[in-house]
Every structure is written in structure tokens, then in C-alpha cells.
Amino acid sequence: MSRERILKRIQRNRPPAVALPDVPAFAPPSGARRARFIAAVEEAAGAVVPLEGDVGAWVQRACPDARGVAARLDEAVPGAWRPGPDTPPEALAGLDLFLCKGTLGVAENGAVWVGEAAAGRRAALFLPEHVVLVLPCTALVDTMHEAYRRLDVRAAGFGVFIAGPSKTADIAQALVIGAHGPRRLTVLLR
């Protein structure tokens, strides 16, 4: 059995005990957290839109040409259907626009945490052309340390930090937005 042999070898070869360090609390960076978050999302080629009215009006205003629209929000979005765990991926791949709730935004890197419950189906975050995450500005934290203090990543089942749209620089180091996943990523902040 590989397992027993591996464990035996580790016990034979492992170094003397080293203590686990505590992670200190780091001083928060200067500047407004909200402004830092917006700058970080934009740095990651995403967009942040401060939202005052309702989401449906924003969709009609900002994405009038979006044909397939799906949403998992508390409020209604005109013309949108609601994907769930049983939605076939083919239906998600045809979407121009998918909107769902983000749990938490990280100012240092512009990442938004989305759990599978919010997305309905895991693939819904990766197949549509344009993913829109709706985030209350009270859900912003400074650093990843703070994010992990607030999140229960295990209870989420599946969860992902999303920082901007899918991208690659694998061909001659030229940045291309829209590698395999969404070509656009918008955070609606309210």
C-alpha cells in the first residue's frame, strides 16, 4: 500500500518540530476602501458600477442588446430566467448576461467571493459572456486575511474569488481578455 509506505517514510525523514506562527493583524492601507476596491477591479480589467436604482433598469440601460439573460437575485430582472442546480450547461453557454449576488469584495485585489448557492450552478459563473456580481458596499474588506476570517469556505461547498474577466497572456505575453470564460465582468456596488 502506497499510503502506509508514504507515511512511514515521512515519519523517518521529517525535520524537528517547528512552531506554527500566528498571523498578525496588519495595519489597514490608507485611502477609502471603496476607492481601493474599484481601482483593483479595474486593474483586473473588470468594471465597477455604483448602483442607485434597481438592477433591472441598469440592465436595460447598460446592456440593451443582451439576448439571453439569466439572474439569481432577490429582485426581478425583466426578461431574465432563473438558473438552478438542474439547468443544463448548454443553456448557460448561450447566455449574454448572468447576474447573481456576491458575498464579499476584497479591496486589495478586486476579488469578489461567490458561493455555489448564490450562483445556482457552478458552471453559471464561467459559461456566460458577461457576468455581473451584485455586491453591497458594506461587504468590502481590506485584505484576504479579513476575507477568510469572515467566510466559511467549507460550508460554501464550492466557492470562488473572481477578480475580473477570464484572461490570458500565453501568446507572446500579449494580454487577451476572454480566454475560456466570461469576456466581461461587472460589479454592481450598492
Next chain:
Amino acid sequence: MKPPPASTDHAAAASAFLADEARAGWHDRALWLVRRKRDRAAAAVPEWETLRTLASAVKAHTLSRLDDYLLQFEAQARANGFVVHWAENADVHNALVYDLLCRHGAQRIVKSKSMLTEECGLNPYLEARGIEVVDTDLGERIVQLSGEPPSHLVMPAIHRKKEEIGALFHAQMGTPEGLSDPAALTAAARTDLRARFFRADAALTGVNFAVAETGGFVVCTNEGNADLGVHLAPLHIASMGLEKIIPKAEHLGIFLRLLARSATGQALTVYTSHFHRPAPGQAVHLVLVDNGRTAHLGREGFRDALKCIRCGACLNTCPVYRRSGGHSYGAVIPGPIGAVLMPGVDPERYASLPFASTLCGSCTDVCPVRIDLHGQLYRWRQVLGRRGRGGASKKWRMRLAGAVLSRPRLYRMAGATLRFLLRWLPRRALGPWGRHREWPDPPAERFGTWYEKQRRRS
């Protein structure tokens, strides 16, 4: 798959790379640009140096209790609904993966980037058994289509120019001839791979971090290819080296702040996916792979290399890597980190790698987990030298130098001889060092004479 027995000769392979001066120059500049992006990203985090120290200490702690954490991880991962397997070497790993694919009737698999499966030679193993394997990271897809190994840990196709990739895509995917625009080529690959994601029976991924306390694992990509693979396929197999384990989810904060900034200068990868439960109707299998890691754990002075999080920062900064290309190392892991890991795998075959360095220490300066890379390179030279792998010519030259330097009269005579000879020798020095260098102009007198004169004058 056993590696061929031939030993790698870094210097010879590097000469081949350097023959194309324009390409070598481009490679050097492109990687230096990434290094500078890393510097900017690091400078933007005031606690950067503290984070490096913490990351190194967390890994040191984890390695000192590796068996405990692996057992904790195994138990928690099982509680999460994952199936956990152990593989002591590449053969066991490959056979295990193949068996899983057979049991699920999987014929077509999509794979996201995993240096571990490269190390195990999984692709050729599965292809020889009739499985269709598609690498989905764009860079990995490029090197897969061109039938070569990746040349960098995070930028697998950095050695290829866009025109070459255009020609490759034209031949393999039918893109228009002469097309070399990166955006257009990426779009073509996207269309081609989308269809393959939907057809796949199984998805294979690597693992960036595995959390002992929660039994979950984290996979980082910029393209979203790992997620598209695993969220569409009924079977997810994740292969991880034993050293990927960290104690708690809170430690992810430390490592994720360091990883992307060190790798590409991004604050975070676009997708940092946390897996703690299979999706409804999906099977998730985790394979914990040793393949030499437990042996390396026992090598005091070298075990710290197991802290590596595969960011590639040491490659981007290395003056030798930048000017010799990843393939010149003839190893799955190139660059400084490869040069300290690979001799542990096979000291005979990879004997030339620790010598492919100037010992400038730049790798150590940028390493996010503070691996003493240049110190290890130096120590490997001692080990390999004792085994007679330091190069015979170096040995007799050192002995000669020792003999001359320890005898003042002989030393003075040698100096006078050299001062005379330097005037008449052919302009180029002998050996690889002299290929690009000229002899210096000989001084008119020896230092001792000059010094005596100065002293008398004052």
C-alpha cells in the same frame, strides 16, 4: 514513463537556444518585464516581507508535521465526499488515474495545468492507452499541439513567438494562414476548446493548496479553464503533491497574497476556486502523490525546496534562465527551483543543473516562501563535486591554482610568465568562459613591485 537515461547538458542546450539571437533577446526581455511587474505588485503591499517570512514558517511547520496534516486532510476530505488515494510514485499515480477513467467509462478528458502530471508523464501514459487528453490552459495547449514540454511553470509557451503559434494553429485548427494576432488566435482556441469542454467525460486538475482542517482544495487559474472542465464533467480527478498541504483556511490568505503577485504581478489570479464538496451527481477523486517528495524531506539542507508554491518568480529573475530558455534544463521543473529539485530526483542525469547559475542570489531575493535557492545550488555543487560530477577540468584547474597560490616563488614566476604570455596569446581565452571574452591587457609590472614603489614615494 521513465525518463531517458541520458544526462542533460545545460550549457550545450543553452548554446542551441542562443543561436537565435533575436529570439533569445525577446525571451530575456519578456521575462524581465514580468519580473518588474512582480516588483511593482510586491512594493504595493507594505507587509510583503512579513508575508514571505510567514509563508516560509507555515510551510516549515507543515513539513515538520506532514504526516499528521496529511491524515487530517484525508479524514476531512472524505467527510466532504471526496475519494482520497495515495500514490508513492508516478507509475502508481498514472495507473490509478487510468483505472478511475476506465471505471467511469471516460474516453475523453480535459486537463488544466498541473506540473505534477507533467512530472508523472501522465499524458503519454493515457494516450498510449487510447484516452484522448486535451490540455486546456492556452499555453499548455500550444505546447501539446507542438509536441513539446512546457518551458516555464506558469507561462508554458513563453519560448514561442506568435507567428509560430499562428502557423501551428493554421496546421492543427485550420485558422487562416498568416494569422498571428494574439486576440484572434486566443479566440480560435476558445471556440475549439469550448466544444471539447462540453464533450469531456472527465476533468483533471492540479491543486495549488490543500487545507488540512477543512479537507478542501484550491485551484488557481486566469483563464477559467480548470473550472470549465470540472463543472461540466461528471468526474473530477485532482492530483496533488504531498507538499501542497497547509494547516488552515486562514493560511490561504498568506499564500494567495503572495502567489499571483510573485508569478505575474497580478494581485490575485482571476479565478481562485475552493472545492469542499462534489457537485450534485459528480465524483471527485484526490490523488496524493509522493514521487520522491518524502525522500527529499530527509535531505537536510535541501528539504526547504518542498516549500515551493510554483510561482515561477525565480525563473523570471534568473539571468541564466532568461538567457537559456526552459528547455535547456531538460527537466520538468526548469530554472533555479528545478536546479535544486531535479538533482534529488536523479543526481546523475541532472548533474549539470546546479552549475547553470551565477549564484547571484536573485532567485532567493524574490522567492515568496524564502527558499535559500542559491545556497542550495551551492550545496548541490559540493555534493555533486564529491561524486565526481563537478567537471574534471575544474578539478585539475583548482588543484593547479592551489599549488601555485601556496608557493610565493612559484606564484611570482607564474605572474611574470602570464604578463609576458598575455601579450602574445591568441586574443580569445580557451573554454566556454572565454568564448565571448578577450584577454585583459597585461599590467606593466607586478602588484608587489608597484606597491613597493608607492611606499617608498610616500
